[in-house]
Amino acid sequence: MSAFPTPAPLDLVDVTLEYPDGTGTTTALDRVNLTAHAGQLVSLVGPSGSGKSSLLATAATLVRPTSGQVLIDGTDTTGLKDKELTALRRSKIGIIFQQPNLLPSLTAAEQLIITDHLRGKPARAARDRAAGLLDVVGLSASARKLPHQLSGGQRQRVNIARALMGSPKVLLVDEPTAALDHERSEAIVRLLRQVTTDFSVATVMVTHDTEFLPLTDAVATMRDGRLTAPVLAGA
Numbered sequence: 001m002s003a004f005p006t007p008a009p010l011d012l013v014d015v016t017l018e019y020p021d022g023t024g025t026t027t028a029l030d031r032v033n034l035t036a037h038a039g040q041l042v043s044l045v046g047p048s049g050s051g052k053s054s055l056l057a058t059a060a061t062l063v064r065p066t067s068g069q070v071l072i073d074g075t076d077t078t079g080l081k082d083k084e085l086t087a088l089r090r091s092k093i094g095i096i097f098q099q100p101n102l103l104p105s106l107t108a109a110e111q112l113i114i115t116d117h118l119r120g121k122p123a124r125a126a127r128d129r130a131a132g133l134l135d136v137v138g139l140s141a142s143a144r145k146l147p148h149q150l151s152g153g154q155r156q157r158v159n160i161a162r163a164l165m166g167s168p169k170v171l172l173v174d175e176p177t178a179a180l181d182h183e184r185s186e187a188i189v190r191l192l193r194q195v196t197t198d199f200s201v202a203t204v205m206v207t208h209d210t211e212f213l214p215l216t217d218a219v220a221t222m223r224d225g226r227l228t229a230p231v232l233a234g235a
């Protein structure tokens with residue numbers, strides 16, 4: 001019996017993704033199976049072009065697979081309309097890209113508050129939640145700073161806090177440390193480790209930083225669109 005509660009926040013079942021490619025197709029994902037449980041941080045590694053970004057985009061429901069199923073918190077997304085997918089994504093999935101993509105004219109706190117505004121949540125609750133999350137990522141003192149007044153690591157922390165605003169079940173993270181030095185990279189992976197546990201999210205993180213893999217629970221490797229079963233980190 002599994003020690004994890006069901007349903008898993010993220011479950012990819014036999015997912016295949018083909019892109020049209022001139023006369024034929026490129027198979028970016030080839031019958032991929034991946035389950036990520038609440039509180040679990042799974043890292044995804046593999047050479048360039050092996051399908052890591054395709055996997056994240058499919059898990060994020062931004063791209064529909066050619067075949068197979070993407071289940072988010074037990075909901076099979078296969079038959080959902082675009083509007084339903086958008087609603088599901090807003091309520092269940094947090095996405096963290098390599099570059100924080102913060103809005104230049106908004107303070108750190110406002111970057112978070114605006115996402116709740118888009119969800120139609122009350123402003124007061126949004127302000128409180130934003131303050132709490134900025135505290136979690138160690139940025140309380142920088143709540144009023146604009147993106148250009150923050151360091152790269154601090155901007156990535158705002159990005160992480162923003163992704164948590166909607167209380168997601170799933171966090172999808174694409175190379176969060178690509179633009180950071182060693183020390184800041186380690187701090188960001190440790191923070192992702194902490195929020196994955198504390199907020200009980202299922203996190204999948206694409207990374208090239210093999211030295212930080214032991215901080216994660218499991219490592220899955222992509223090769224030519226195929227995914228190996230996740231193995232315990234450090235095993």
Ligand SMILES: Nc1ncnc2c1ncn2[C@@H]1O[C@H](COP(=O)(O)OP(=O)(O)OP(=O)(O)O)[C@@H](O)[C@H]1O
Nearest residue numbers: 019020026027028047048049050051052053054055
């Ligand atoms: N929009 C697209 N149209 C056509 N082919 C694509 C598209 N996106 C990705 N591919 C192809 O799908 C395969 C997987 O690409 P993907 O970007 O997922 O790999 P990756 O492992 O994320 O690479 P990297 O580490 O370089 O970011 C590659 O062969 C790529 O050329």
